[in-house]
Amino acid sequence: MRSAGYHRLCSTLVLSSAFLFVTPSEEDISSASSLFGNILEPIWGFKTAHAKFSLRRPLDPTDDICYIVTGSLESLIKCNFNATSKTFLVIHGWTVTGMFESWVGKLVAALYKREPSANVIVVDWLSTAHNHYTVAAQNTKRVGENVAHFITWMKEATGLSLESLHLIGYSLGAHVAGFAGSHVSNKIGRITGLDPAGPDFEGENAHRRLSPDDAHFVDVLHTFSRGSLGLSIGIQQPVGHVDIYPNGGRFQPGCNLRGALEKIAKFGIFAVSDAIKCEHERSVHLFIDSLVNEREASKAYSCGSSEMFDRGVCLSCHNNRCNTVGYGITKTRKARSAKMFTKTRASMPFRVYHYQLKIRFSSTVNHSELEPTLTVSLYGTSGDTEHLQLNVKEKISTNRTHSFLLVTEKDIGEVLMMKFKWEDSNGWSSFSLRKSLSAWWSGNSAASADIQVHKIWVKVGETQKKIVFCLKNPSIANLAQEIVFVKCKDDWRNPSKRYGPKIQ
Numbered sequence: 001m002r003s004a005g006y007h008r009l010c011s012t013l014v015l016s017s018a019f020l021f022v023t024p025s026e027e028d029i030s031s032a033s034s035l036f037g038n039i040l041e042p043i044w045g046f047k048t049a050h051a052k053f054s055l056r057r058p059l060d061p062t063d064d065i066c067y068i069v070t071g072s073l074e075s076l077i078k079c080n081f082n083a084t085s086k087t088f089l090v091i092h093g094w095t096v097t098g099m100f101e102s103w104v105g106k107l108v109a110a111l112y113k114r115e116p117s118a119n120v121i122v123v124d125w126l127s128t129a130h131n132h133y134t135v136a137a138q139n140t141k142r143v144g145e146n147v148a149h150f151i152t153w154m155k156e157a158t159g160l161s162l163e164s165l166h167l168i169g170y171s172l173g174a175h176v177a178g179f180a181g182s183h184v185s186n187k188i189g190r191i192t193g194l195d196p197a198g199p200d201f202e203g204e205n206a207h208r209r210l211s212p213d214d215a216h217f218v219d220v221l222h223t224f225s226r227g228s229l230g231l232s233i234g235i236q237q238p239v240g241h242v243d244i245y246p247n248g249g250r251f252q253p254g255c256n257l258r259g260a261l262e263k264i265a266k267f268g269i270f271a272v273s274d275a276i277k278c279e280h281e282r283s284v285h286l287f288i289d290s291l292v293n294e295r296e297a298s299k300a301y302s303c304g305s306s307e308m309f310d311r312g313v314c315l316s317c318h319n320n321r322c323n324t325v326g327y328g329i330t331k332t333r334k335a336r337s338a339k340m341f342t343k344t345r346a347s348m349p350f351r352v353y354h355y356q357l358k359i360r361f362s363s364t365v366n367h368s369e370l371e372p373t374l375t376v377s378l379y380g381t382s383g384d385t386e387h388l389q390l391n392v393k394e395k396i397s398t399n400r401t402h403s404f405l406l407v408t409e410k411d412i413g414e415v416l417m418m419k420f421k422w423e424d425s426n427g428w429s430s431f432s433l434r435k436s437l438s439a440w441w442s443g444n445s446a447a448s449a450d451i452q453v454h455k456i457w458v459k460v461g462e463t464q465k466k467i468v469f470c471l472k473n474p475s476i477a478n479l480a481q482e483i484v485f486v487k488c489k490d491d492w493r494n495p496s497k498r499y500g501p502k503i504q
Ligand SMILES: *[C@@H]1O[C@H](CO)[C@@H](O)[C@H](O)[C@H]1NC(C)=O
Pocket: 082, 083, 084, 085, 086, 117
């Protein structure tokens, strides 16, 4: 039934959508989306959705040794199911190979490491998931009903509490978890959606996808929600009580989609699925990280948009505005789902430290279109991190306060000193040429010569500390050279009126 042609079709689907994300010209999108549409037409009939439930063991996290069969008390006893412990159901997504991917065993092992007495059950719906994407997607409801039936029987047979149930679904598996939750008569405790699948679910009614109604608490990690006409592999819209978008839910560090596309030219089309898998599957590894590196949990912050987050203006923890990424998340339920953001490293442990820097560039000359390169070094009580380039998201104007997000990969403790460097961009546009000439005529060789920085306001996301830095040597405020700032006594909330930034 599954021919080689079918496999090629699936790879083409993944491939065409990958190209879509990196070449978003109108023409590409329309041709690719019609291709996408054709490929998504269901051409194989439904097979009966069928799920198996394997209770894995801590010592054999990758092996299926004991299946619990709905209706069979014998199987419960044989598998040593412990009804007083927490129970996790791990639900995989669409599969091209028809086999478990390696993350399944890693997630099982991580769950047992964190909760040694738990029951970790892997839901095996491979035979249905190993199908045309649309067929697999349409079957998530039936598989979900299957899982709900299993949960309902388990509850009756063992008396387990639904509150102690935690469903963890990846990709299409997240929607399976949602359907399972909505078909159990009372609410289950928690569903974690790991980059829930986008195609066929984006924009759908809440009862046709994972939604906050499906459990007491639904938390979601979005790692591959790159925006191109809704044809993203991961769903872009928030679908839980808390939706976290690491790195904006887009380019995950270390995945290098562009590099992978270059690789295809050399090694053929199968290279690209690695990059997609890397970004999509990053959600699973962030969750595993949160289980095994409890003390290094990442923090995420509520923010209106990824762009605002990248300007550093969203590092507040007031009123549950920040939360822990992954397993240790604090359950909060608001009327509207909270979109949260965080940055990560390229590998485990993924946690970084977030800093907001507020800087006022003062000058006697009006500048409004400056695009300098800004470099910062931080020196703290437990380490240093030097020459970090600030991500300048907007053009710099003088006598205005600008806000920047800075992240460090290591914990440097409390910041004691910082160095700041301004370099005029080398952009040789007619505009910058004109600027340099006028600066030259007015006796300055570069814009930096007449721009000064007197203070830098720093807010640390992870500790919520606010520190003001003042010039170490007040006579050197000129940005033509690297200047040194040290902690000063000024109150962050009441900066002096003269240089004061607006507090956000
Ligand atoms: C079941 O789990 C609980 C902890 O959740 C533990 O105290 C108890 O000993 C376990 N029972 C068996 C039979 O392992």
